[in-house]
Amino acid sequence: METKKMSTSLSENMNYLNDYLSVGTNFDIVYRVIRIGGREACMYFIDGFCKDELMQKMLQYFMDIKEEEMPGSAHEMSKTSLPYVEVDLKDDWDQITYFIMSGVFALFVDGYDKCLLIDSRTYPARSVSEPEKDKVLRGSKDGFVETIVFNTALIRRRIRSCELRMEMLHAGNSSQTDIVLCYMDTRVDHNFLNKLKQRISEIQVDALTMNQESLAECLYKKKWYNPFPKFKFTERPDTASAQILEGDIVILVDNSPSAMIAPTSIFDIVEEADDYYFPPITGTYLRLSRFLIAILTYFMTPTFLLLMQRPEWIPSGFEFIMVKEPTNIPLIWQFLLLELAIDGLRLAAVNTPNMLSTPLSVMAALVLGEFSVNSGWFNAEVMLYMAFVAIANYTQASYELSYALKFMRIINLILTAIFGVWGYIAAVVLLILAIATNKTISGKSYIYPLLPFNLKQLSKRLFRYRLPGSRE
Structure with missing residues (x-):
């Protein structure tokens, strides 16, 4: 597709841009006609993206250029008469308008066949403080921002x-x-x-x-x-x-x-x-404990539900896990209601003003804790295991992984409640297939180095070793 080129006539360029950018409607798109070295010139920029002090100095420099000092081409001007580091030349309207809308300062000079693009933009930005989600106990405290x-x-x-x-x-x-x-x-x-x-x-x-x-x-x-x-x-x-x-x-x-x-x-x-911010032994413990907790968040509530269906499978000495109070609502519905309630509390916490977060958290703990058990809606054992699962989910930095395990856990609960042990087994097989058949964006195995198996790489994934080159 043939691209449209700018003209050497300043008036034609201004007419095109004023119409294309709707300068009369958009108050934040600013243009100003000035005179540089005896030639008419016009600059376009987005108000709020340009550095005011720098633009003031640039304007003063342009207006001080004498007619005999004025370069004959845009290329020459960019090399000899622009006291700025980031300068580019473009004559394609698509590229010029893209840079203008990105906040770049555009200068058109009558007789020049290229536009001078001066990258003096600045964006509103917050500080590079530590992110709320990816916090660490030790290490750097900076984080990415929107710029x-x-x-x-x-x-x-x-x-x-x-x-x-x-x-x-x-x-x-x-x-x-x-x-x-x-x-x-x-x-x-x-x-x-x-x-x-x-x-x-x-x-x-x-x-x-x-x-x-x-x-x-x-x-x-x-x-x-x-x-x-x-x-x-x-x-x-x-x-x-x-x-x-x-x-x-x-x-x-x-x-x-x-x-x-x-x-x-x-x-x-x-x-x-x-x-990696802790010694190898501590780092290995943190990594393995995170793996173990992730497995427990999936298996704990479905296994408890299965054992309540088959009390004879409970090992000797673990009879205390049995539900002691009468069950007014089937256990499967209790688990599903609490899964929904926990997400509801999480969404409420996100939208709660900081000044109200503490009293509302206390109220939610009382209502969903002691009162819900005393009223007969939930059994204490169900509340205990779901509380562990809800808190343990935050050991994962990835929201996507915690929700994936949540969805697979709900499927396991439903299949176990309907089909018993066979439903439990089918749900576990479904989990394994979902992980094993998943592919990375490059098309490689999602569970490498398990498949294909690589013992050395698997060991590195599970255990934290000393850095290469460290002295023994």
Whole structure:
């Protein structure tokens, strides 16, 4: 498709831009006509994106240029008469309008066949404080923010290598969302990298309205019904940098304070930064305990339900786990109601003002705790096991993994209540198949190094070893 080029006539360029950008309607799109070295010129920018002090100095410099000092071309002016670092030349209207809408300062000079694009933009941004979800007991306390340039700088700060690549792409016909692929050129799988870039270039959507989730759904369209996550999300630049050094690709999306890591196996998702900020023994304990707790959150309530159906299977000495009070509501309905109630409390906590969070938490604990048991709605044993499951879910940094286990646990509860032991077995088989048949975005095994089996890599996934080069 042939691209439309700008004219050397300033009036024609202004007429085109004023109409295309609807300058008369959009109050925040500002243009100003000035005179530079005896030539008419016009600048366009987005109010709020440009640095006022810098623009004031640039204007003063432009107005001080004498007619005999005025360069004859845009290329010459960019080399000799622009006291700024980031300057680009474009004559394609699509690219020019894209940069203007991104906040770049555009300068048109009568007689020049190219537009001077001065990247003096600044975005409203919050501080790079520690993320609320990916907190660590020890380690750095900075986190990604919504401004993509800040995020790339946080990674560059940790990887000072010329092999690190930051490749910019765009997606969305209207939003033109910036997407950055971060990878080590000598360590990345270039076949997968090329496939990923091709998939992003082929995305046909009007806008990435949900940022990373929209991008993830566009990149991975098959097996959408499998709840286990296909990407690892992190708001920690140290975690993202570590994955880049291991040969993975980190995807940054503008306006999103987290990074997508691909390809990702289930072992990658379970890992956390605390595993590496502590000595090997402590890191191994934290990692194995997280694996064990994840397994318990799935098996605890369905196993209890199965044992209540088959009391004769309860081992000797564990008879105390039996329900002692009368059961007014079947156990399966108690478990399902509490699964829904816990999510309701979680959503309420997100939307509760901070000043009310403590009293409402106390009220919820009383109502759903002691009063619900005393009223006969729930049995104390059911409340105990569901409380463990609800709290244990927060040991996982990945929301997607905790909800995947939740969905599979609910399926197990329902099948166990209907079909007994055979339903329990079928649900466990379904869980194994859901994990084993899931594929990473690169098409590799989701449970590597279990399948295909690699003992050395599996040992590294389960145990925290000393760093290479450490002295014995």
